[in-house]
Amino acid sequence: MLDQSEQQGGGAMGAMMQDLAFAIPGVDEAMGFAEVMKQVKTMEYSVIIFDTAPTGHTLRFLSFPSVLEKALAKISQLSGRFGPMFQQMSGMMGLNANQEDMFGKLEGMRAIITEVNNQFKDPEKTTFxxxxxxxxxxxxxxxxxxxxxxxxxxxxxxxxxxxxxxxxxxxxxxxxxxxxxxxxxxxxxxxxxxxxxxxxxxxxxxxxxxxxxxxxxxxxxxxxxxxxxxxxxxxxxx
Structure with a gap:
């Protein structure tokens, strides 16, 4: 049986995953966001122009970084509580999943997404x-x-x-x-x-x-x- 804190944690995780699921874009938007992240990391060009999709797709694309950033922040908060359980389940299923590596990669992704968000909101760097x-x-x-x-x-x-x-x-x-x-x-x-x-x-x-x-x-x-x-x-x- 789960105690109240675990139930609350599970509820928070479920709500977060539900929010993320509703915000996940289509393949085009996901690939577009991946390209944004790539350009932010490399900064090979002085100016980057994205010719966006129609309004509905573009709005989902623009909302994705914020939602994903919040989701990763929530995962980071809950990692201490659910990390051991995840490690135990991975061992039971014969998976060589390293908890520290996985959450380390998530933190790295979160840092990049935060940088993308900051550039989106900086009028000196981004305009629509x-x-x-x-x-x-x-x-x-x-x-x-x-x-x-x-x-x-x-x-x-x-x-x-x-x-x-x-x-x-x-x-x-x-x-x-x-x-x-x-x-x-x-x-x-x-x-x-x-x-x-x-x-x-x-x-x-x-x-x-x-x-x-x-x-x-x-x-x-x-x-x-x-x-x-x-x-x-x-x-x-x-």
Whole structure:
């Protein structure tokens, strides 16, 4: 029979494992986090850019380090209580599991995860750039993302609004004009919601961005504001 303290310890372990299970990301997110840990350890590059997955996957990825750090801290706290039991069970099953080695590796992993968390929360080292299009659902997802980033204490102050349509002033394309009007509506909302943010407008292009040269030309518009020709509509908030 377990005494009350052991039952409480087991309950804490069970609750911790349940929290961890709910937060475990998919293969993509786990591999992404492993890559973050690798880069933090090696620091081979001065700047690292992660092109993240859609909002839901990204939020699970961002929450994973905090949850894992808490889980490892709890395991460390409980190691003294359950360590001998783990060693005994390992011996009964014929496993050569060294308790000190295992918990030593967990502590090493915890230190790296703590460093990753600290870098995530340091605005001098990490920032998150939101990319959206000027439509309702994308604006909703962007707001959700920014709220969560604030919760995780991750810096974000840039928004890129992509695929903006600027039809010709003399255009007879009804669909083009209607879509431009819709985009202008949500672009106005973006400027109202994020007046303190740096907002970058990117036009819808007539070709696919492929190859180094196209990427270089496209990236120029990220640092130099896009100005459409005089014969295109440009009645958006500034």
């Amino acid at each position: 750039i939101c990319v959206c299009i000027s439509e309702f659902l994308s604006l909703y997802e962007t707001e959700r993302m920014i709220q969560e980033l604030t919760t995780y204490q991750i810096d974000t102050h840039n928004i890129v609004v992509n695929q903006l349509l600027f039809p010709r002033k003399d255009s007879n394309c009804e669909q083009c004009l209607v879509r431009h009007k819709m985009q202008r509506k949500y672009l106005d909302q973006i400027y109202d919601l994020y007046e303190d943010f740096h907002i970058v407008l990117m036009p819808l292009l007539t070709k696919e961005i492929r190859g180094t040269q196209d990427i270089k030309e496209f990236s120029e518009m990220l640092v130099k504001p896009y100005v459409p020709p005089d014969d295109l509509l440009m009645d958006v908030s500034q």
